[in-house]
Amino acid sequence: MLTLGIETTCDETACAIVRNGREILANVVSSQIDLHAEYGGVVPELACRRHLELLIPVIQQALNQAEVRLEEINLISVAQGPGLIGALLIGLNAAKALSLALDIPYIGVDHVEAHLYAAWMSHSEPISFPCLGVVLSGGHTSLMTIPKLGQSQIVSQTVDDAIGEAFDKVAKILGLPYPGGPHIEQLASQGDSAKFKFSSGRVKESPLDFSFSGLKTAVLYACKDLQLSYKEKTDIAASFQKVAFQDVVNKCMKVSEMNGYTHLLFGGGVTNNQKLREMFKHSAPQLTCVWPALGLSLDNAAMIAGLGYQKYIEKGQGDNLHLEPYTRINKC
Numbered sequence: 001m002l003t004l005g006i007e008t009t010c011d012e013t014a015c016a017i018v019r020n021g022r023e024i025l026a027n028v029v030s031s032q033i034d035l036h037a038e039y040g041g042v043v044p045e046l047a048c049r050r051h052l053e054l055l056i057p058v059i060q061q062a063l064n065q066a067e068v069r070l071e072e073i074n075l076i077s078v079a080q081g082p083g084l085i086g087a088l089l090i091g092l093n094a095a096k097a098l099s100l101a102l103d104i105p106y107i108g109v110d111h112v113e114a115h116l117y118a119a120w121m122s123h124s125e126p127i128s129f130p131c132l133g134v135v136l137s138g139g140h141t142s143l144m145t146i147p148k149l150g151q152s153q154i155v156s157q158t159v160d161d162a163i164g165e166a167f168d169k170v171a172k173i174l175g176l177p178y179p180g181g182p183h184i185e186q187l188a189s190q191g192d193s194a195k196f197k198f199s200s201g202r203v204k205e206s207p208l209d210f211s212f213s214g215l216k217t218a219v220l221y222a223c224k225d226l227q228l229s230y231k232e233k234t235d236i237a238a239s240f241q242k243v244a245f246q247d248v249v250n251k252c253m254k255v256s257e258m259n260g261y262t263h264l265l266f267g268g269g270v271t272n273n274q275k276l277r278e279m280f281k282h283s284a285p286q287l288t289c290v291w292p293a294l295g296l297s298l299d300n301a302a303m304i305a306g307l308g309y310q311k312y313i314e315k316g317q318g319d320n321l322h323l324e325p326y327t328r329i330n331k332c
């Protein structure tokens with residue numbers, strides 16, 4: 001069964017063709033990084049215009065790469081949310097139009113659950129469910145109980161900035177380009193993480209939730225009015241990164257211990273970070289960490305196609321044409 005996946009939740013226009021939920025025949029991602037770089041973050045109106053221009057060429061490119069004709073596609077899968085409302089509408093309407101024109105089913109999937117499916121897709125060993133889903137991206141920081149693939153219940157999330165957003169903002173403070181995560185990782189690899197005493201954010205009333213805005217402000221104050229040397233910048237990056245990641249590691253260990261989870265499924269752009277992977281290996285060797293493969297951690301449509309296939313097989317039918325997008329993670 002061939003599934004065509006469409007992803008337009010934020011600033012990537014992506015289309016993928018996946019066979020039987022796992023075998024990726026094409027995975028085309030057109031990033032809008034250049035468009036948004038000068039603003040230091042995503043400008044929704046510009047993102048929507050760019051999706052409109054790019055979506056059809058990107059679909060065409062995926063079909064060409066997979067050497068598949070549109071008429072051979074059996075299912076359309078699309079990211080229904082969470083994301084930017086205008087961007088979601090473009091993807092969802094394209095999926096509905098293709099479904100009508102080709103007379104094939106279409107299905108909406110959750111972008112965050114798809115990030116976790118990307119890790120599952122990258123892994124050949126069986127996973128013991130229920131497990132812990134850990135989504136660390138530019139838009140989300142969530143720990144989720146995963147009873148089975150394609151289902152999730154939020155355990156905790158950020159009350160302010162997402163972790164990737166904090167990386168992007170700290171990068172901006174240090175004069176690094178957008179998106180800042182990979183630049184912070186690179187800079188941090190040369191620094192001393194014990195030089196600056198930052199501390200992680202605490203959410204009193206719900207201690208498993210995350211808060212990164214205080215940490216980001218602490219970095220801002222550490223840099224304020226100082227002409228930082230390159231060495232100092234590396235130390236700030238390393239100290240910030242260590243504190244942010246230790247907070248994630250500690251909370252994941254706590255939730256796993258409380259619930260007896262042995263497997264962790266990771267998703268989102270921040271999980272590209274090698275230091276994060278190292279810290280889990282070092283601090284939690286008893287847990288099996290399942291990371292997304294290269295090309296599947298950042299936003300992509302292969303994960304959307306894969307999860308859509310799974311859901312379709314389970315439900316035995318697609319969605320009707322009244323499906324609406326949702327902008328927030330709790331589906332409101």
Ligand code: KG4
Nearest residue numbers: 137138139164179181268269270273298299
């Ligand atoms: O998953 P993603 O493509 O988009 C969202 O769904 O938000 O994640 C993008 C985020 C950006 O904030 C970027 O700075 C961060 O992932 N990121 C990283 C790394 N690579 C990407 N953060 C830390 N270390 C990295 N190596």
Ligand code: ZN
Nearest residue numbers: 115137268299
């Ligand atoms: Zn994402």
